[in-house]
């Protein structure tokens with residue numbers, strides 16, 4: 393090749409590169425523009441790395457489009473959420489060495505979520521946790537619900553809020569947030585009333601994942617909304633959660649029967665394995681609790697203001713998560729039924745005690761337990777609750 397030809401090819405390839413680059417820049421700008429102007433557009437975008445929110449097509453369920461939204465804050469922390477089940481699929485933060493990994497379990501593909509995993513990262517409704525014998529009586533009428541957990545109903549029934557496609561909107565604000573809406577029709581899963589639900593996820597620049605729940609109904613109905621993320625703060629499922637340290641601001645819990653329905657009693661944790669009033673390793677007393685922890689703690693807070701109720705710490709990664717809520721209860725579940733059937737996005741099987749849940753909620757079976765705080769939402773009332781998971785380095 394002569395020098396002239398080589399020079400010509402160099403210039404040509406440079407020009408092509410330039411053309412390609414300008415094409416990419418214009419396309420990128422247009423895509424961003426389209427996305428910020430029209431949230432229902434079906435743009436395919438690479439995962440975000442700059443603060444903001446991006447949206448990717450993820451498949452279809454029930455003839456509806458499913459998306460993945462990635463919220464990124466100024467620290468580069470990323471939370472990915474799907475409008476399928478309002479599922480938080482990953483929550484990527486840096487550990488004490490700056491290594492980034494997801495602190496919750498999840499999958500990369502929609503198909504894996506369709507295999508009915510045990511509610512990984514999902515929004516739960518209408519009723520989080522169990523209602524005994526899958527029925528309740530309200531205003532003299534008995535409502536029969538789906539028995540999807542032995543004779544009880546669990547997490548909303550056969551097709552709870554974790555298995556429906558929510559309508560999503562993502563305003564282009566400086567603090568990334570995603571609003572999901574769902575109309576649960578009168579009679580759905582046996583529950584009365586048309587229930588309009590809106591859940592807003594926000595990722596703040598302080599590494600807080602804030603979840604705000606709102607709902608209204610046209611007939612009285614029980615409601616107990618929560619999120620079912622499973623945490624492994626080390627980001628590596630070869631470490632169990634038994635070495636994590638947990639504090640729960642609760643002097644009492646609700647003991648359960650053999651089917652995990654509260655007996656109705658509110659019992660002091662003092663002197664029992666349920667005492668997490670000061671920081672304690674989860675593995676210390678778990679052997680004393682048949683099956684592991686899967687109970688509702690009665691939070692000490694006296695009203696529905698937003699307060700810190702729990703803190704979980706992991707010494708391997710140096711990460712902690714603080715839990716704030718307006719709710720009266722916390723279901724601490726040590727992943728007792730996880731059996732390795734599902735593979736986490738890090739390629740590792742999700743085994744027993746490799747992840748745990750801190751589900752903020754009203755007490756299980758409240759519709760059948762008049763002594764528990766009421767979970768009945770009436771027409772004209774507004775259901776509103778807030779929970780924050782704040783990640784920090786120790």
Ligand code: BGC
Pocket residue numbers: 510511521547652686687723725729749751
């Ligand atoms: C319940 C567990 C259940 C798990 C997954 C938790 O909220 O308390 O008993 O196995 O969810 O369904």
